[in-house]
Amino acid sequence: EAEVAQSPRYKITEKSQAVAFWCDPISGHATLYWYRQILGQGPELLVQFQDESVVDDSQLPKDRFSAERLKGVDSTLKIQPAELGDSAMYLCASSRKGGNMNTEAFFGQGTRLTVV
Amino acid sequence: GDSVTQMEGPVTLSEEAFLTINCTYTATGYPSLFWYVQYPGEGLQLLLKATKADDKGSNKGFEATYRKETTSFHLEKGSVQVSDSAVYFCALSGSARQLTFGSGTQLTVLP
Numbered sequence: 006e007a008e009v010a011q012s013p014r015y016k017i018t019e020k021s022q023a024v025a026f027w028c029d030p031i032s033g034h035a036t037l038y039w040y041r042q043i044l045g046q047g048p049e050l051l052v053q054f055q056d057e058s059v060v061d062d063s064q065l066p067k068d069r070f071s072a073e074r075l076k077g078v079d080s081t082l083k084i085q086p087a088e089l090g091d092s093a094m095y096l097c098a099s100s101r102k103g104g105n106m107n108t109e110a111f112f113g114q115g116t117r118l119t120v121v
Numbered sequence: 122g123d124s125v126t127q128m129e130g131p132v133t134l135s136e137e138a139f140l141t142i143n144c145t146y147t148a149t150g151y152p153s154l155f156w157y158v159q160y161p162g163e164g165l166q167l168l169l170k171a172t173k174a175d176d177k178g179s180n181k182g183f184e185a186t187y188r189k190e191t192t193s194f195h196l197e198k199g200s201v202q203v204s205d206s207a208v209y210f211c212a213l214s215g216s217a218r219q220l221t222f223g224s225g226t227q228l229t230v231l232p
Contacts, residue, residue, distance in 0.1 A: 047222030
């Protein structure tokens, strides 16, 4: 069964350092999402891509976060510099092209970031 | 904007007990509604969905009915198992095809 792949699974970094997360969506899925899930809360959307284009990054803290999907396949989310409040689970999800609001989004296992 | 409100947890039940987790939403238009489940240390898995008013989503013994008049999508299961212990998230998706999640409800089922 096809899965959304994320790496690393766990990351510990010191504050003010740079950190990056990688996501490989299910093959053929044109829409890719990055969500942040703070412990005890629901996921919140950071950025949405359609192919290589950003559809929505209104909730992305652009002073320190960046996201790219250069070839419209895999994606990287970067934080520089990391702050203590960035400690969270970062989830990647993808959905197929041509879908609508009913279309299921498939989630990866996430990257658990701890900033010390 | 869109929002989802879930009953606060944690919820602790004995095996074979009846489960209800309440979910209400606020949205413009007619969103699709979902329940996702998250097991410890894992990502989210779709449990069930409903795409229009009065639709009933069901999977693995869980059910939820899309109630437009009360803007609700409560999750139910007649007899829970220990393996159902997880965090359950209610979510909606609108025209932007983005999921808006509730805060989650932790369920623990005791043998």
